[in-house]
Amino acid sequence: MGRYVVRRLLQMIPVFIGATLLIFLMVNVMGDPIAGLCGERQCDPATAARLEQEFGLDEPVWQQYLTYMGNVFTGDFGTAFNGQEVTELMATAFPVTIRLTLIAILFEIVIGVTLGVVTGLRRGSPVDTGVLLLTLVVISVPTFVTGLLLQLLLGVKWGWIRPSVSSEAPFDELILPGLVLASVSLAYVTRLTRTSIAENRRSDYVRTAVAKGLPRHRVVVRHLLRNSLIPVVTFIGADIGFLMGGAIVTERIFNIHGVGYQLYQGILRQNTQTVVGFVTVLVLVFLVANLIVDLLYAVLDPRIRYA
């Protein structure tokens, strides 16, 4: 177990370097950000040169990358164009997005797994077909359409909720955005659980458990569900990173000032420091979440042992 974790941690290093380098290059491809800073006017050459120097843009890309990574390891993520430290931006953005992600994941687990179990146990029933169709519709309509529609109906027409989220972004205001963000993943979790439950329902250990005369709920929860959750857990684990970074559309619709908003703003202004900084943290979150998921397998399935 210990060796396995160490090996996994070592594997993270090249992935981390690769991902940050890739995003660094991508943002650099976007071109010179200075021109956008002077409004509808050409920056005077002297100021432009000064600005380039200040943001380190006058050096070759590889050197910028090395300097940047060197700074990151000392906790310095650079400064955004508006003079704010990127770490400061992170300190305000990440708590909001973490709350949003928690709500989204909660929806995935509670609604997704429940629906999955129900439909999996009743394959072919009207309930199954209904839920199946619903999940497919959710998958096939783009998030921004769902989001705008729900915002208009719940926020304006019926006045049940605030159509946007205040800057403090408390949990209760994040419920609808969380649901919109989770919707697609929710549909996947449902389908995944359903398939997995349907498969395992016929396995020997379930038959044995039933034959032993165990009560039905115990069979479902202790035996069937526990084994069926492995693919679901994998999916949710990988989803954490995506939910946090992929909330660009949701955060924009509901005016949430989280990670997605900062990334969007950073991209519009071609602010390398902000974009790379946030993505770096997201990459770490993604890698750690994956590791935790893999370790969870051993808990869920005693047959799996890590050496």
Next chain:
Amino acid sequence: MPDGRHEPEQAIAGTGMGGTMDLGVDEAEALEKRPGGGGGPGPEGKPRSLWSDAWRDLRRNPVFIVFALVILFLVFISLWPSAITSGSPLTCDLSRAQEGSRSGHPFGFDGQGCDVYTRTVYGARTSVAVGVLATLGVAVLGSVLGALAGFFGGVGDSVLSRITDVFFAIPVVLGGLVLLSVITSNTVWPVIGFIVLLGWPQLSRIARGSVITAKQNDYVQAARALGASNSRLLLRHIAPNAVAPVIVVATIALGTYIALEATLSYLGVGLKPPSVSWGIDISAASPYIRNAPHALLWPSGALAITVLAFIMLGDAVRDALDPKLR
């Protein structure tokens, strides 16, 4: 966000659990009766392969038939949009902006006064092209790399696994915003290229997983013992077994790629005019949701039906290929 990365199957294949690993059962039987041993059984006695089984299942599955017809129809109007429309999607008259439906214009007009029906029909071409071509690219690139890595293992495999990790770690929408915002071409190729670039790791993971599973089957070991070359092993014995999960995931991903194009257009980095696509129309109509919901409804509906059709098709194929679910 429907962007193709949420794949249940990937999770299954990735952990080596679930249905895909059992696909080779019938194939082992087929191996024994392979041609080369002389005349072989006649047409009646032909061994039922996984594929013919699946095909027989599918032919009787009404869901499959309905959605296959939908897809055929989509392909048809993508190739010959003029068969069911008379107008041009680029003919727009601002004086009719946002008007509702009327004779000759069943879906009404959008914010620029273009005919929504014509644009929805013509939009199919771009959207289907993005979906099909991107999926082909992803499937070919991903499965070739994944299969090679899975088959040969070793350093190449480790490197590829780490590379796929790198791509997985970058949020897709973010990548789209960054990469596509610098491209000025107004063809569909940048969008397709982008999807292939960020989509292949997913397929390569699945292909790798199923090749590793298939590699351990007895019939492969037997063929190896008989002296089959690597290329023969990979192409004749392993690939046919490993390709099923790839097909399944690809059909589902296809739908999500079409939806991804719409999201990219919403963020202003998708296809550019004079391209006509559902994504462009949906994003253009979304601010007008209160005044001209029809301009949003029709392209969204067309998109949803298309995505649905491909996902259902993929689903039906998966069920047919998975003996456990019979």
Next chain:
Amino acid sequence: MRGAMHAGWAACAMAVALAATGCGGGGDGGGSDSGAVLSASWGDPQNPLEPSNTNEVQGGKVLDMIFRGLKRYDPETGEAKDMLAESIETSDSQNFTVTVKDGWTFSNGEKVTAQSFVDAWNYGASLRNNQRNAYFFGYIEGYDQVHPEEGDQTADTMSGLKVTGERTFTVKLTQKFSTFPDTLGYNAFAPLPRAFFDDHDAWVKKPVGNGPYLVDSYTRGSQMALRKWDDYPGDDKAQNGGVDLKVYTDNNTAYTDLIAGNLDLVDDVPAAQLKNVQNDLGDRYLNSPAGIIQTLAFPFYDENWNKPGSEKVRTGLSRAIDRKQITDTIFQKTRTPATDWTSPVLGEDGGYQAGLCGDACEYDPDAAKKLIEEGGGLPGGKVTITFNADTGSHREWVNAVCNSINNALDDERACTANPVGTFADFRNEITDRNMTGPFRAGWQMDYPLIQNFLQPLYYTDASSNDGKWSNQEFDDLVDRANQETDTAKAIDLFQQAEGVVRDNMAAIPLWYQNGSAGWSDRLSDVKLNPFSVPVYDQIKVS
């Protein structure tokens, strides 16, 4: 698209900072609560909130609330009036003596003196400080030393600025500039307290100025709480308890929040919602002219657009655009078809001349076709209009303009819109001279003078002459106008120069943009100044 929006504003703009408010006075009206705070939409400022570093409207909004300069543009008329200036005297239009009024302090108690201005201006001009608006000080003698084109600066202060007493200083310009005092209402010329220089980081986190509001708290990228400064010495005291500015990424969301009752004031109603305004807000909506004009500029460095006859092609394109239909439909009459290259907010006396464009701005498909044919046709038979797509409504009008051109020319592929992902990229394409066809050019005035609508945009090598148009006749007329001390004569010369722009169709004028605002039923007395910024201090909250 709020985030996007302000990029767009910056685009149109520049600077704006401005002026809001005038001298309110008037006391509280019945039923209003002078302690109540209103919430208003905002966009995240692009640059740090230093006066000489803010060149877009969102940062300008705040500066206008927390600073007062020597001059101030009247919120109604746009006229430059003395604010902190007791007098600005000159005998030769080149040497000025400024006297600052007594009794003004910054909100931290420090006195506003001549030194406060001179230090601020030197800071703004100094190359070392990377101030985006440094060029505003370019006319002052000694600017070349503190802000050389190349190399290191050789001085820290401009030789043209001299403090001659606690409340007086002199300014020496490098050339005659008769309207120089009128430019001093611009934000870049605001005074700065010692705290700005002594603890700069702390100041930027929570700016301190001398305007009617104080910054109470500032969470960057999210919101800023401004409160009334009770001891404000001016006569334009805030009529409300304060303003909470909230950052919106998408102005559609801000509008949605307004109609759901979560927000009191939206100062930029999105084009898509204009149709609903009557229904949602009734008379709680305002649409008033602002000093903004939208044009299409041409790449004169591309020989396709700079050969004999191409002015006919440009004029033909201009006549192929049905401005009235587009402003009526897309913008619901919140913009006015342009008939010259300035803005109605200047007024007739200020140089605005309706109809100066004449036939060249009239929609006439037949004439358009004929002109384009005579001029040798569109280069390659096609034209693309480039714009930055990160703001929502640009896409809509560019598509409409293209459709109008296509319909006029009976060729549905004659014109295509060419979106560029981000404003920064769009500016890069312009500075790198990569444009091959017309592109979006918007201009928001810095100060309400006709000179500001012409010289920065069309003078040879001027900083916002994005198309690189160059015309000796135009340059000469502008030079003569700047030297002219008689205002009426100067304006006449500027209008002659504008005629040169018309004859060459150096840029196609599209429409004058209005400012728009919608508000909740708690507010009254909402106005917009000529820079399209709400006059916050006059708003009453019940």
